[in-house]
Amino acid sequence: MNKEQEIIDLLKSYNQDHIVNLLNKLDEEEKQELMEQVEKIDFHQIMELYDNTKKEIEIKENKIEAIPYLDKAKLSKEQKDKFDKLGEEIIKNGKYAVVTMAGGQGTRLRTPRT
Numbered sequence: 001m002n003k004e005q006e007i008i009d010l011l012k013s014y015n016q017d018h019i020v021n022l023l024n025k026l027d028e029e030e031k032q033e034l035m036e037q038v039e040k041i042d043f044h045q046i047m048e049l050y051d052n053t054k055k056e057i058e059i060k061e062n063k064i065e066a067i068p069y070l071d072k073a074k075l076s077k078e079q080k081d082k083f084d085k086l087g088e089e090i091i092k093n094g095k096y097a098v099v100t101m102a103g104g105q106g107t108r109l110r111t112p113r114t
Contacts, residue, residue: 007035014043 001009004023011019019038023031072080090096 004031004035007038010043011038014047016043 008020008023011017019034023034026034070083075083
């Protein structure tokens with residue numbers, strides 16, 4: 001089986017017939033360029049990611065708790081460096097926390113006051 005047919009079969013197996021139709025309309029140079037791009041796409045991973053968006057996620061812990069406030073403008077350079085390094089390590093190790101903060105009346109976002 002030639003390379004073009006392999007790519008066409010791959011595209012069809014992932015319901016990408018519109019790309020197959022496009023391939024048939026291109027000149028040889030454009031076709032080769034598109035086929036090279038298609039070869040670099042991990043369709044299996046894309047489908048897994050897409051399928052995962054449909055799964056219901058169970059959050060085991062959903063506690064909301066206050067955290068101590070630090071005014072970054074009042075931190076020393078050493079403290080800022082310490083927190084930057086701590087944050088980088090947490091991200092590198094795949095551990096993180098989500099914090100949502102809000103304040104004010106939302107006027108910058110043109111939110112009507114209630």
